[in-house]
Amino acid sequence: MNEETAMASNGKPTFADNDIMLHCDGLTRIYREGPQDVTVLDALELEVRAGERVAVVGSSGSGKTTLLNLLGGLDRPSAGQVRIAGQSLADMGEAALGDFRNRHIGFVYQFHHLLAEFSALENVAMPLLIRGQQRQQAQAAARDILSQVGMEARCEHKPGELSGGERQRVAIARALVTDPSLVLMDEPTGNLDQTTASNILALMDGLAERSACAFIIVTHDPALAAHQDRVMRLDQGRLSAD
Numbered sequence: 001m002n003e004e005t006a007m008a009s010n011g012k013p014t015f016a017d018n019d020i021m022l023h024c025d026g027l028t029r030i031y032r033e034g035p036q037d038v039t040v041l042d043a044l045e046l047e048v049r050a051g052e053r054v055a056v057v058g059s060s061g062s063g064k065t066t067l068l069n070l071l072g073g074l075d076r077p078s079a080g081q082v083r084i085a086g087q088s089l090a091d092m093g094e095a096a097l098g099d100f101r102n103r104h105i106g107f108v109y110q111f112h113h114l115l116a117e118f119s120a121l122e123n124v125a126m127p128l129l130i131r132g133q134q135r136q137q138a139q140a141a142a143r144d145i146l147s148q149v150g151m152e153a154r155c156e157h158k159p160g161e162l163s164g165g166e167r168q169r170v171a172i173a174r175a176l177v178t179d180p181s182l183v184l185m186d187e188p189t190g191n192l193d194q195t196t197a198s199n200i201l202a203l204m205d206g207l208a209e210r211s212a213c214a215f216i217i218v219t220h221d222p223a224l225a226a227h228q229d230r231v232m233r234l235d236q237g238r239l240s241a242d
């Protein structure tokens with residue numbers, strides 16, 4: 001976040017259109033496996049503005065998951081850096097990085113990673129409880145976002161009692177409930193029928209408009225990619241406009 005970032009009346013930072021939410025500079029990831037090094041990301045550059053949605057496409061093995069893991073601070077680069085909302089992930093120790101992830105980053109994985117023993121409502125409220133919100137307030141926010149993804153009637157169900165598409169909607173609600181700076185999505189509509197997928201896209205449209213949240217969406221779905229502000233192709237360790 002730059003120094004000129006203004007404060008809105010609710011105390012949250014506001015962003016001009018050209019504010020950079022995500023900046024990757026010389027991002028490199030080399031896997032040192034066996035006798036040969038494998039360079040998966042090779043001095044990759046990327047800038048994403050606040051409120052912008054970028055689809056990342058690329059063939060299998062091109063490094064899309066590797067990139068998402070670095071952007072989310074789940075893995076460390078071999079060289080180069082990732083800055084989110086003006087802060088370099090490289091400067092943070094593990095505890096600070098965990099706290100930063102909770103405050104600034106939402107993840108939607110292909111296999112949703114919901115906690116099986118907790119209800120949909122509890123899963124979605126969890127990131128708010130972790131950051132110290134009162135249970136009642138966290139559950140009210142969780143209920144609100146679950147109803148926005150059409151899951152209000154399933155709040156008390158556990159993941160095992162939900163369909164694949166329903167689980168994915170809960171995962172999306174969990175990623176969005178903290179009003180993050182950056183949402184990282186890996187095939188977010190992969191399991192969903194067309195109507196549900198359209199509802200999710202509309203929800204993402206609304207969130208991107210209302211907040212400064214930036215989205216990086218890894219997908220093989222041409223329709224989902226085309227719906228975003230920009231499509232970038234990952235090839236030979238670099239990103240270029242598709």
Ligand SMILES: Nc1ncnc2c1ncn2[C@@H]1O[C@H](COP(=O)(O)OP(=O)(O)OP(=O)(O)O)[C@@H](O)[C@H]1O
Pocket residue numbers: 031032033038040058059060061062063064065066067
């Ligand atoms: N931990 C690891 N150690 C060694 N090599 C790895 C590791 N993780 C990934 N790779 C290799 O890095 C390359 C990129 O993998 P990655 O999973 O990022 O690709 P992807 O674009 O997400 O693929 P897909 O679309 O099939 O999911 C692959 O060649 C993979 O074998």
